Amino acid sequence: MSGFPGKVTAPRRAAGRPQAGRSPRMAPFPLAEVYQLLEPGPVVLLTTAQAGRQNVMTLSWHMAVEFEPPLLACIVSSSNHSHAALCETGECAIAIPDQILARQTVGIGNCSGRERDKFADFGLTAVPGACVMAPLVAECFANLECRVHDTRLAGHYDLFILEVVRAWTDPLQTAPRTLHHHGFGRFVVDGETITLPSEMP
Numbered sequence: 001m002s003g004f005p006g007k008v009t010a011p012r013r014a015a016g017r018p019q020a021g022r023s024p025r026m027a028p029f030p031l032a033e034v035y036q037l038l039e040p041g042p043v044v045l046l047t048t049a050q051a052g053r054q055n056v057m058t059l060s061w062h063m064a065v066e067f068e069p070p071l072l073a074c075i076v077s078s079s080n081h082s083h084a085a086l087c088e089t090g091e092c093a094i095a096i097p098d099q100i101l102a103r104q105t106v107g108i109g110n111c112s113g114r115e116r117d118k119f120a121d122f123g124l125t126a127v128p129g130a131c132v133m134a135p136l137v138a139e140c141f142a143n144l145e146c147r148v149h150d151t152r153l154a155g156h157y158d159l160f161i162l163e164v165v166r167a168w169t170d171p172l173q174t175a176p177r178t179l180h181h182h183g184f185g186r187f188v189v190d191g192e193t194i195t196l197p198s199e200m201p
């Protein structure tokens, strides 16, 4: 049983309760923009292949949920063409671009494969994977072949749990710098890497 209280009552405005946002260092922040504060990144490309047609979309709402087998949670909106392909085939690949592919990555995320061949239009090279029909992206420094593992939250949140069944990296891209989305066309590019001891003195 969780330690969460069973009954939650609405907070009353008690006499001694401090007023929210009183500090000059606490400005209200719009709820619709909260995701920009927590965006995990890196921005990735999700590829699919449906009835012989390959497609690619940009995706930044994802997180790891298990070490091994590696499981990832990804939000693929039902308004995207990729959503239908993912549901129908149960497969995709996740390709991780270096910041050098930033312009293509944003372009791919602002048009739909319903109308165009994004691999051709954005100059990306589709490469066959070993386990899934969805293509890998040759220009990306890492590619993960994935199968849909769990769709129980897909109906409510467009959230798919994917299992990574094969992973590839490009040995020539030794120091990739990933993109991290902060909303409205703003991105942070990965910077300095620091290594810290697990036990601090």
Ligand SMILES: Cc1cc2nc3c(=O)[nH]c(=O)nc-3n(C[C@H](O)[C@H](O)[C@H](O)COP(=O)(O)O)c2cc1C
Pocket (backbone or CB within 6 Å): 043, 055, 056, 057, 058, 059, 060, 061, 062, 075, 076, 077, 078, 079, 080, 081, 082, 083, 105, 106, 108, 109, 110, 111, 112, 113, 114, 181
């Ligand atoms: C930086 C960036 C991040 C995005 N992240 C997501 C995401 O996490 N989930 C999602 O469903 N769409 C996301 N999108 C939007 C899709 O990439 C976009 O709707 C795309 O046109 C879908 O392509 P499709 O219709 O060919 O599948 C993102 C777009 C950009 C530019």
